[in-house]
Amino acid sequence: MIETLGLSKTFRNGAHAVRGVDIHVGQGEIVGFLGPNGAGKTTTMRMLTTLLRPTSGTAVVAGRDLLREPAEVRRRIGYVSQGGAVNPFTPLGEELELQAMLHGLTRDRARARVREVLAGLDLAGTRDAIGATLSGGRRRRFDIAFALLHEPALLFLDEPTTGLDPQSRANLWDHVRRLRAEHDVTVFLTTHYLDEADALCDRVLIIDHGLIVAEGAPAELKTGGRTLDDVFLDITGRSLREEAGHGA
Protein backbone atom coordinates (compact mmCIF):
# COMPACT_ATOMS: atom_id res chain seq x y z
CA MET A 1 0.00 0.00 0.00
CA ILE A 2 2.89 2.35 0.77
CA GLU A 3 6.33 1.73 -0.64
CA THR A 4 8.90 4.51 -0.39
CA LEU A 5 12.56 4.66 -1.23
CA GLY A 6 14.83 7.38 0.08
CA LEU A 7 11.99 9.84 0.49
CA SER A 8 13.33 13.20 1.67
CA LYS A 9 12.28 16.80 2.04
CA THR A 10 14.43 19.85 2.48
CA PHE A 11 12.40 23.03 2.90
CA ARG A 12 13.34 26.24 1.15
CA ASN A 13 14.68 27.63 4.43
CA GLY A 14 17.16 24.76 4.49
CA ALA A 15 15.43 22.61 7.13
CA HIS A 16 16.07 18.92 6.43
CA ALA A 17 12.72 17.72 7.71
CA VAL A 18 12.91 14.21 6.22
CA ARG A 19 16.24 12.67 5.26
CA GLY A 20 15.62 9.60 3.18
CA VAL A 21 13.04 7.26 4.63
CA ASP A 22 12.07 3.83 3.36
CA ILE A 23 8.57 2.91 4.42
CA HIS A 24 6.76 -0.29 3.70
CA VAL A 25 3.13 -0.70 4.66
CA GLY A 26 1.20 -3.76 3.53
CA GLN A 27 -2.44 -4.07 2.59
CA GLY A 28 -4.75 -4.10 5.62
CA GLU A 29 -2.08 -3.09 8.14
CA ILE A 30 -2.55 -0.46 10.83
CA VAL A 31 0.84 1.18 11.15
CA GLY A 32 1.80 3.80 13.72
CA PHE A 33 4.27 6.51 12.77
CA LEU A 34 5.84 7.77 15.98
CA GLY A 35 8.43 10.39 16.77
CA PRO A 36 9.12 13.49 18.86
CA ASN A 37 7.80 16.93 17.87
CA GLY A 38 9.45 18.09 14.70
CA ALA A 39 10.73 14.63 13.78
CA GLY A 40 9.22 14.82 10.31
CA LYS A 41 5.95 12.87 10.64
CA THR A 42 3.63 15.49 9.18
CA THR A 43 6.11 16.34 6.45
CA THR A 44 6.28 12.68 5.45
CA MET A 45 2.50 12.39 5.43
CA ARG A 46 2.12 15.52 3.37
CA MET A 47 4.50 14.08 0.80
CA LEU A 48 2.65 10.76 0.71
CA THR A 49 -0.68 12.55 0.24
CA THR A 50 0.63 14.62 -2.72
CA LEU A 51 0.55 17.91 -0.83
CA LEU A 52 4.30 18.37 -0.73
CA ARG A 53 6.73 17.52 -3.47
CA PRO A 54 9.61 15.36 -2.17
CA THR A 55 13.09 16.78 -2.63
CA SER A 56 14.25 13.31 -3.58
CA GLY A 57 13.19 9.70 -3.43
CA THR A 58 10.32 7.75 -4.91
CA ALA A 59 7.09 6.33 -3.60
CA VAL A 60 4.22 4.15 -4.66
CA VAL A 61 1.07 4.94 -2.71
CA ALA A 62 -2.10 2.86 -3.05
CA GLY A 63 -0.62 1.23 -6.14
CA ARG A 64 0.17 4.44 -8.00
CA ASP A 65 3.38 6.34 -8.50
CA LEU A 66 3.31 9.37 -6.24
CA LEU A 67 5.14 11.70 -8.59
CA ARG A 68 3.76 10.57 -11.91
CA GLU A 69 0.11 10.01 -10.99
CA PRO A 70 -0.73 12.25 -8.05
CA ALA A 71 -4.41 12.55 -9.04
CA GLU A 72 -4.74 8.75 -9.10
CA VAL A 73 -3.14 8.57 -5.67
CA ARG A 74 -5.63 11.14 -4.35
CA ARG A 75 -8.51 9.10 -5.70
CA ARG A 76 -7.46 6.15 -3.54
CA ILE A 77 -6.43 7.76 -0.26
CA GLY A 78 -8.06 9.60 2.58
CA TYR A 79 -6.14 12.16 4.63
CA VAL A 80 -6.96 13.61 8.00
CA SER A 81 -4.56 16.46 8.65
CA GLN A 82 -3.11 17.32 12.02
CA GLY A 83 -5.02 20.62 12.13
CA GLY A 84 -8.35 19.31 10.88
CA ALA A 85 -10.46 20.50 7.99
CA VAL A 86 -13.89 21.40 9.30
CA ASN A 87 -15.27 24.68 8.02
CA PRO A 88 -16.61 26.41 11.13
CA PHE A 89 -19.37 28.29 9.33
CA THR A 90 -21.04 26.08 6.72
CA PRO A 91 -23.44 23.25 7.51
CA LEU A 92 -21.34 20.11 7.64
CA GLY A 93 -23.69 18.03 5.49
CA GLU A 94 -23.24 20.49 2.65
CA GLU A 95 -19.45 20.46 2.96
CA LEU A 96 -19.41 16.66 3.10
CA GLU A 97 -21.52 16.39 -0.03
CA LEU A 98 -19.28 18.80 -1.89
CA GLN A 99 -16.22 16.83 -0.82
CA ALA A 100 -17.79 13.56 -2.00
CA MET A 101 -18.73 15.11 -5.33
CA LEU A 102 -15.23 16.50 -5.81
CA HIS A 103 -14.20 12.87 -5.51
CA GLY A 104 -16.46 12.11 -8.46
CA LEU A 105 -19.56 10.75 -6.71
CA THR A 106 -22.93 11.64 -8.19
CA ARG A 107 -25.21 13.82 -6.08
CA ASP A 108 -27.41 10.88 -5.03
CA ARG A 109 -24.46 8.67 -4.27
CA ALA A 110 -22.82 11.53 -2.35
CA ARG A 111 -25.96 12.01 -0.22
CA ALA A 112 -26.15 8.31 0.53
CA ARG A 113 -22.47 8.11 1.42
CA VAL A 114 -22.69 11.12 3.72
CA ARG A 115 -25.52 9.38 5.60
CA GLU A 116 -23.62 6.09 5.76
CA VAL A 117 -20.38 7.62 6.89
CA LEU A 118 -22.01 9.82 9.53
CA ALA A 119 -23.93 6.84 10.89
CA GLY A 120 -20.76 4.75 10.95
CA LEU A 121 -18.97 7.41 13.01
CA ASP A 122 -21.82 7.87 15.50
CA LEU A 123 -22.63 11.23 13.92
CA ALA A 124 -26.09 10.47 12.55
CA GLY A 125 -28.46 13.43 12.64
CA THR A 126 -25.71 16.05 12.63
CA ARG A 127 -25.90 16.96 8.94
CA ASP A 128 -26.98 20.50 9.64
CA ALA A 129 -24.51 21.12 12.44
CA ILE A 130 -22.04 23.99 12.05
CA GLY A 131 -18.37 23.27 12.65
CA ALA A 132 -17.89 26.02 15.19
CA THR A 133 -20.41 24.44 17.56
CA LEU A 134 -18.80 21.00 17.76
CA SER A 135 -16.86 19.53 20.66
CA GLY A 136 -13.29 18.42 19.93
CA GLY A 137 -14.20 14.75 19.76
CA ARG A 138 -17.05 15.29 17.33
CA ARG A 139 -15.01 17.65 15.22
CA ARG A 140 -12.30 15.01 14.87
CA ARG A 141 -14.84 12.43 13.78
CA PHE A 142 -16.09 14.88 11.17
CA ASP A 143 -12.51 15.31 9.95
CA ILE A 144 -12.41 11.54 9.50
CA ALA A 145 -15.81 11.53 7.80
CA PHE A 146 -14.42 13.88 5.15
CA ALA A 147 -11.66 11.38 4.44
CA LEU A 148 -13.92 8.33 4.14
CA LEU A 149 -16.59 9.50 1.69
CA HIS A 150 -14.97 8.01 -1.39
CA GLU A 151 -14.17 4.69 0.32
CA PRO A 152 -10.39 5.02 0.18
CA ALA A 153 -8.24 1.93 0.37
CA LEU A 154 -5.63 3.76 2.41
CA LEU A 155 -6.21 6.21 5.22
CA PHE A 156 -3.68 8.70 6.60
CA LEU A 157 -4.43 10.03 10.07
CA ASP A 158 -2.16 12.73 11.48
CA GLU A 159 -2.61 12.76 15.26
CA PRO A 160 -6.29 11.79 15.12
CA THR A 161 -6.73 11.63 18.90
CA THR A 162 -4.65 14.55 20.19
CA GLY A 163 -6.73 16.58 22.62
CA LEU A 164 -9.52 14.01 22.93
CA ASP A 165 -10.82 12.57 26.20
CA PRO A 166 -10.29 8.85 26.92
CA GLN A 167 -13.82 7.96 25.82
CA SER A 168 -13.45 9.71 22.48
CA ARG A 169 -10.06 8.13 21.94
CA ALA A 170 -11.34 4.63 22.63
CA ASN A 171 -14.31 5.32 20.37
CA LEU A 172 -11.98 6.42 17.60
CA TRP A 173 -9.83 3.32 17.96
CA ASP A 174 -12.98 1.23 17.54
CA HIS A 175 -13.80 3.07 14.34
CA VAL A 176 -10.31 2.53 12.97
CA ARG A 177 -10.41 -1.17 13.83
CA ARG A 178 -13.83 -1.50 12.25
CA LEU A 179 -12.66 0.16 9.03
CA ARG A 180 -9.97 -2.42 8.72
CA ALA A 181 -12.17 -5.35 9.72
CA GLU A 182 -15.12 -4.45 7.51
CA HIS A 183 -13.55 -2.65 4.58
CA ASP A 184 -9.96 -3.86 4.62
CA VAL A 185 -8.75 -0.26 4.87
CA THR A 186 -5.03 0.21 5.43
CA VAL A 187 -4.25 2.84 8.06
CA PHE A 188 -1.10 4.90 8.52
CA LEU A 189 -1.35 7.12 11.59
CA THR A 190 0.77 9.29 13.81
CA THR A 191 0.29 9.68 17.53
CA HIS A 192 2.09 10.90 20.61
CA TYR A 193 0.12 8.49 22.81
CA LEU A 194 2.24 5.39 22.93
CA ASP A 195 -0.43 3.38 24.70
CA GLU A 196 -2.55 4.12 21.66
CA ALA A 197 0.12 2.87 19.29
CA ASP A 198 0.52 -0.21 21.47
CA ALA A 199 -3.20 -0.95 21.53
CA LEU A 200 -4.07 -0.12 17.96
CA CYS A 201 -1.11 -0.72 15.67
CA ASP A 202 0.19 -3.93 14.15
CA ARG A 203 3.49 -2.23 13.63
CA VAL A 204 5.15 1.05 14.50
CA LEU A 205 7.87 3.10 12.82
CA ILE A 206 9.81 5.56 14.92
CA ILE A 207 11.21 8.59 13.14
CA ASP A 208 13.67 11.04 14.66
CA HIS A 209 15.43 13.96 12.99
CA GLY A 210 13.98 12.85 9.70
CA LEU A 211 15.28 9.30 9.84
CA ILE A 212 13.55 6.04 10.72
CA VAL A 213 15.34 4.85 13.85
CA ALA A 214 13.27 1.82 14.82
CA GLU A 215 10.59 -0.38 13.36
CA GLY A 216 8.60 -3.41 14.45
CA ALA A 217 5.52 -4.75 16.17
CA PRO A 218 4.98 -3.11 19.57
CA ALA A 219 5.55 -6.48 21.25
CA GLU A 220 8.87 -6.93 19.45
CA LEU A 221 10.11 -3.51 20.49
CA LYS A 222 9.11 -3.83 24.14
CA THR A 223 12.09 -5.97 25.11
CA GLY A 224 13.24 -6.42 28.69
CA GLY A 225 9.89 -5.58 30.28
CA ARG A 226 9.93 -1.99 29.02
CA THR A 227 6.79 -0.08 28.02
CA LEU A 228 6.58 1.48 24.58
CA ASP A 229 7.19 4.83 26.29
CA ASP A 230 10.49 3.52 27.70
CA VAL A 231 11.49 2.18 24.30
CA PHE A 232 10.62 5.50 22.65
CA LEU A 233 12.67 7.51 25.15
CA ASP A 234 15.59 5.09 24.98
CA ILE A 235 15.69 5.37 21.21
CA THR A 236 15.03 9.08 20.76
CA GLY A 237 16.72 10.39 23.90
CA ARG A 238 15.33 12.61 26.63
CA SER A 239 16.24 16.07 25.46
CA LEU A 240 13.45 18.40 24.38
CA ARG A 241 12.99 18.98 20.68
CA GLU A 242 12.53 22.13 18.70
CA GLU A 243 14.76 24.01 21.13
CA ALA A 244 18.10 25.62 20.33
CA GLY A 245 20.44 23.37 18.40
CA HIS A 246 17.80 21.06 17.02
CA GLY A 247 17.86 19.90 13.47
CA ALA A 248 21.48 20.58 12.55
Next chain:
Amino acid sequence: MARETWLLFRHHLRVTLRQKAGVAFGMIQPLLFLVLFGPIFATIGTWETLVPGLMVQLALMSTGLAGFGVVFERSSGVLERMRVTPASRLALLLGRVLGNAVTMTVQALLLVAVGYAFGLRAPAAGLLAGLALVVVLGVSLAALSYAVALTIDENLFAPVMSTAVVPLVLLSGAFLPMSMAPGWLDALSRVSPFRYTLEALRDLFAGHYATGAVAAGAAVTAAFAVAGLAVGTKVFNRENA
Protein backbone atom coordinates in the same frame (compact mmCIF):
# COMPACT_ATOMS: atom_id res chain seq x y z
CA MET B 1 -12.83 19.81 -14.76
CA ALA B 2 -15.95 21.68 -15.84
CA ARG B 3 -17.98 19.66 -13.34
CA GLU B 4 -15.68 20.44 -10.43
CA THR B 5 -15.59 24.12 -11.37
CA TRP B 6 -19.38 24.13 -11.43
CA LEU B 7 -19.61 22.34 -8.05
CA LEU B 8 -17.34 24.83 -6.36
CA PHE B 9 -18.95 27.77 -8.09
CA ARG B 10 -22.37 26.72 -6.84
CA HIS B 11 -21.07 26.02 -3.36
CA HIS B 12 -19.43 29.43 -3.06
CA LEU B 13 -22.45 31.21 -4.40
CA ARG B 14 -24.65 29.44 -1.89
CA VAL B 15 -22.30 30.34 0.95
CA THR B 16 -22.30 33.97 -0.21
CA LEU B 17 -26.08 34.15 -0.47
CA ARG B 18 -26.58 32.63 2.95
CA GLN B 19 -24.84 35.57 4.58
CA LYS B 20 -27.77 37.92 4.32
CA ALA B 21 -26.00 40.84 5.98
CA GLY B 22 -22.99 40.31 3.70
CA VAL B 23 -25.26 40.40 0.66
CA ALA B 24 -26.92 43.62 1.87
CA PHE B 25 -23.59 45.36 2.40
CA GLY B 26 -22.31 44.05 -0.93
CA MET B 27 -25.30 45.67 -2.62
CA ILE B 28 -25.17 48.98 -0.76
CA GLN B 29 -21.44 49.59 -0.75
CA PRO B 30 -20.96 50.22 -4.51
CA LEU B 31 -23.91 52.63 -4.48
CA LEU B 32 -22.48 54.92 -1.82
CA PHE B 33 -20.27 56.86 -4.20
CA LEU B 34 -22.99 57.00 -6.79
CA VAL B 35 -25.56 58.45 -4.40
CA LEU B 36 -23.41 60.61 -2.16
CA PHE B 37 -20.76 61.79 -4.63
CA GLY B 38 -22.49 61.44 -8.01
CA PRO B 39 -24.81 64.45 -7.70
CA ILE B 40 -21.83 66.72 -6.91
CA PHE B 41 -19.80 65.26 -9.75
CA ALA B 42 -22.74 65.73 -12.11
CA THR B 43 -22.48 69.51 -11.68
CA ILE B 44 -19.09 69.49 -13.41
CA GLY B 45 -19.13 66.18 -15.33
CA THR B 46 -21.53 63.60 -16.68
CA TRP B 47 -22.96 60.39 -15.30
CA GLU B 48 -21.51 58.64 -18.36
CA THR B 49 -18.05 59.62 -17.10
CA LEU B 50 -18.65 58.76 -13.46
CA VAL B 51 -20.43 55.38 -13.66
CA PRO B 52 -17.62 53.68 -15.64
CA GLY B 53 -15.23 54.92 -12.95
CA LEU B 54 -17.39 53.48 -10.23
CA MET B 55 -17.49 50.18 -12.11
CA VAL B 56 -13.71 49.97 -12.15
CA GLN B 57 -13.68 50.91 -8.47
CA LEU B 58 -16.21 48.16 -7.85
CA ALA B 59 -14.06 45.58 -9.64
CA LEU B 60 -11.05 46.53 -7.52
CA MET B 61 -12.94 46.53 -4.23
CA SER B 62 -15.13 43.50 -4.85
CA THR B 63 -13.05 40.98 -6.79
CA GLY B 64 -9.71 42.52 -5.83
CA LEU B 65 -10.37 41.58 -2.22
CA ALA B 66 -11.79 38.13 -3.08
CA GLY B 67 -8.69 36.52 -1.62
CA PHE B 68 -10.04 37.08 1.90
CA GLY B 69 -12.16 33.97 1.50
CA VAL B 70 -9.27 31.72 0.65
CA VAL B 71 -7.10 33.06 3.47
CA PHE B 72 -9.66 31.62 5.80
CA GLU B 73 -10.08 28.39 3.83
CA ARG B 74 -6.37 27.87 3.97
CA SER B 75 -5.99 28.44 7.70
CA SER B 76 -8.95 26.22 8.53
CA GLY B 77 -7.58 23.32 6.46
CA VAL B 78 -10.56 23.35 4.11
CA LEU B 79 -8.47 24.16 1.05
CA GLU B 80 -5.98 21.43 1.81
CA ARG B 81 -8.79 18.93 2.24
CA MET B 82 -10.03 19.79 -1.25
CA ARG B 83 -6.52 19.47 -2.60
CA VAL B 84 -6.45 15.81 -1.62
CA THR B 85 -9.22 15.04 -4.10
CA PRO B 86 -8.74 14.32 -7.82
CA ALA B 87 -10.29 17.73 -8.60
CA SER B 88 -8.01 19.75 -10.84
CA ARG B 89 -6.25 22.69 -9.25
CA LEU B 90 -7.50 24.96 -11.99
CA ALA B 91 -11.07 23.99 -11.07
CA LEU B 92 -10.41 24.83 -7.42
CA LEU B 93 -9.39 28.31 -8.58
CA LEU B 94 -11.99 28.85 -11.31
CA GLY B 95 -14.96 27.78 -9.20
CA ARG B 96 -14.12 30.50 -6.70
CA VAL B 97 -13.23 33.11 -9.33
CA LEU B 98 -16.50 32.62 -11.20
CA GLY B 99 -18.45 32.95 -7.98
CA ASN B 100 -16.78 36.31 -7.32
CA ALA B 101 -17.37 37.38 -10.92
CA VAL B 102 -21.10 36.68 -10.63
CA THR B 103 -21.34 38.66 -7.40
CA MET B 104 -19.54 41.56 -9.04
CA THR B 105 -21.75 41.40 -12.14
CA VAL B 106 -24.85 41.73 -9.99
CA GLN B 107 -23.30 44.69 -8.18
CA ALA B 108 -22.38 46.31 -11.50
CA LEU B 109 -25.90 45.85 -12.85
CA LEU B 110 -27.29 47.49 -9.76
CA LEU B 111 -24.87 50.35 -10.16
CA VAL B 112 -25.99 50.91 -13.74
CA ALA B 113 -29.67 50.63 -12.81
CA VAL B 114 -29.45 53.16 -10.00
CA GLY B 115 -27.24 55.30 -12.25
CA TYR B 116 -30.08 55.33 -14.74
CA ALA B 117 -32.43 56.61 -12.10
CA PHE B 118 -30.04 59.50 -11.51
CA GLY B 119 -29.67 60.38 -15.15
CA LEU B 120 -27.14 58.05 -16.76
CA ARG B 121 -27.95 57.58 -20.44
CA ALA B 122 -25.88 55.12 -22.40
CA PRO B 123 -26.70 52.91 -25.42
CA ALA B 124 -27.53 49.28 -24.62
CA ALA B 125 -24.69 47.96 -26.79
CA GLY B 126 -22.21 50.20 -25.02
CA LEU B 127 -23.49 49.13 -21.61
CA LEU B 128 -23.27 45.45 -22.48
CA ALA B 129 -19.80 45.74 -23.95
CA GLY B 130 -18.70 47.76 -20.92
CA LEU B 131 -20.15 45.21 -18.55
CA ALA B 132 -18.36 42.40 -20.38
CA LEU B 133 -15.09 44.27 -20.08
CA VAL B 134 -15.56 44.80 -16.35
CA VAL B 135 -16.41 41.13 -15.81
CA VAL B 136 -13.20 40.09 -17.55
CA LEU B 137 -11.34 42.57 -15.36
CA GLY B 138 -13.07 41.12 -12.29
CA VAL B 139 -12.09 37.57 -13.18
CA SER B 140 -8.44 38.60 -13.52
CA LEU B 141 -8.50 40.56 -10.28
CA ALA B 142 -10.08 37.68 -8.36
CA ALA B 143 -7.49 35.22 -9.67
CA LEU B 144 -4.67 37.60 -8.73
CA SER B 145 -6.22 38.25 -5.36
CA TYR B 146 -6.19 34.51 -4.62
CA ALA B 147 -2.60 34.28 -5.75
CA VAL B 148 -1.63 37.08 -3.36
CA ALA B 149 -3.68 35.57 -0.53
CA LEU B 150 -1.92 32.21 -0.87
CA THR B 151 1.51 33.77 -1.16
CA ILE B 152 1.85 36.42 1.50
CA ASP B 153 1.52 35.99 5.25
CA GLU B 154 -2.17 35.54 6.03
CA ASN B 155 -2.21 38.43 8.50
CA LEU B 156 -0.88 40.77 5.83
CA PHE B 157 -3.55 40.19 3.22
CA ALA B 158 -6.15 42.56 4.64
CA PRO B 159 -3.89 45.56 5.32
CA VAL B 160 -1.81 45.12 2.16
CA MET B 161 -4.70 44.67 -0.23
CA SER B 162 -7.04 47.25 1.21
CA THR B 163 -4.17 49.74 1.04
CA ALA B 164 -3.16 48.73 -2.48
CA VAL B 165 -6.69 49.14 -3.80
CA VAL B 166 -6.87 52.85 -2.95
CA PRO B 167 -4.04 54.09 -5.21
CA LEU B 168 -5.15 51.70 -7.93
CA VAL B 169 -8.64 53.21 -7.92
CA LEU B 170 -7.28 56.77 -7.86
CA LEU B 171 -4.70 56.12 -10.58
CA SER B 172 -7.29 54.58 -12.87
CA GLY B 173 -8.98 57.98 -13.03
CA ALA B 174 -12.18 56.62 -11.52
CA PHE B 175 -13.31 59.89 -9.97
CA LEU B 176 -11.90 62.48 -12.33
CA PRO B 177 -10.45 61.84 -15.77
CA MET B 178 -6.66 61.61 -15.75
CA SER B 179 -6.49 64.22 -18.49
CA MET B 180 -7.02 66.74 -15.67
CA ALA B 181 -3.97 65.46 -13.76
CA PRO B 182 -0.49 67.03 -13.83
CA GLY B 183 2.00 65.38 -16.15
CA TRP B 184 3.76 63.17 -13.62
CA LEU B 185 0.48 61.75 -12.26
CA ASP B 186 -0.84 61.22 -15.75
CA ALA B 187 2.35 59.33 -16.66
CA LEU B 188 2.13 57.24 -13.50
CA SER B 189 -1.46 56.26 -14.21
CA ARG B 190 -0.48 54.96 -17.63
CA VAL B 191 1.43 52.16 -15.88
CA SER B 192 -1.81 50.86 -14.40
CA PRO B 193 -3.93 48.60 -16.63
CA PHE B 194 -7.11 49.92 -15.05
CA ARG B 195 -6.79 53.29 -16.71
CA TYR B 196 -7.06 51.64 -20.13
CA THR B 197 -10.09 49.58 -19.16
CA LEU B 198 -11.72 52.70 -17.79
CA GLU B 199 -11.05 54.86 -20.83
CA ALA B 200 -12.53 52.13 -23.01
CA LEU B 201 -15.57 51.97 -20.73
CA ARG B 202 -16.13 55.71 -21.01
CA ASP B 203 -16.00 55.56 -24.80
CA LEU B 204 -18.39 52.61 -24.84
CA PHE B 205 -20.83 54.39 -22.53
CA ALA B 206 -20.67 57.41 -24.84
CA GLY B 207 -21.57 55.20 -27.79
CA HIS B 208 -18.16 55.47 -29.44
CA TYR B 209 -17.18 51.91 -30.30
CA ALA B 210 -14.47 52.03 -32.95
CA THR B 211 -11.96 54.14 -31.05
CA GLY B 212 -8.34 53.70 -30.13
CA ALA B 213 -9.25 53.78 -26.44
CA VAL B 214 -11.69 50.89 -26.84
CA ALA B 215 -9.13 48.82 -28.73
CA ALA B 216 -6.41 49.59 -26.20
CA GLY B 217 -8.73 48.93 -23.26
CA ALA B 218 -9.90 45.59 -24.66
CA ALA B 219 -6.33 44.52 -25.43
CA VAL B 220 -4.95 45.53 -22.04
CA THR B 221 -7.87 43.93 -20.18
CA ALA B 222 -7.49 40.67 -22.12
CA ALA B 223 -3.75 40.59 -21.50
CA PHE B 224 -4.37 41.28 -17.83
CA ALA B 225 -6.85 38.39 -17.70
CA VAL B 226 -4.39 35.97 -19.26
CA ALA B 227 -1.70 37.08 -16.81
CA GLY B 228 -4.04 36.95 -13.81
CA LEU B 229 -5.30 33.46 -14.55
CA ALA B 230 -1.79 32.21 -15.33
CA VAL B 231 -0.45 33.50 -12.03
CA GLY B 232 -3.48 32.22 -10.13
CA THR B 233 -3.18 28.74 -11.61
CA LYS B 234 0.53 28.64 -10.95
CA VAL B 235 -0.01 29.47 -7.29
CA PHE B 236 -2.86 26.97 -6.90
CA ASN B 237 -0.66 24.30 -8.48
CA ARG B 238 2.25 25.07 -6.26
CA GLU B 239 2.92 22.82 -3.32
CA ASN B 240 1.92 24.24 0.02
CA ALA B 241 -0.64 26.63 -1.39
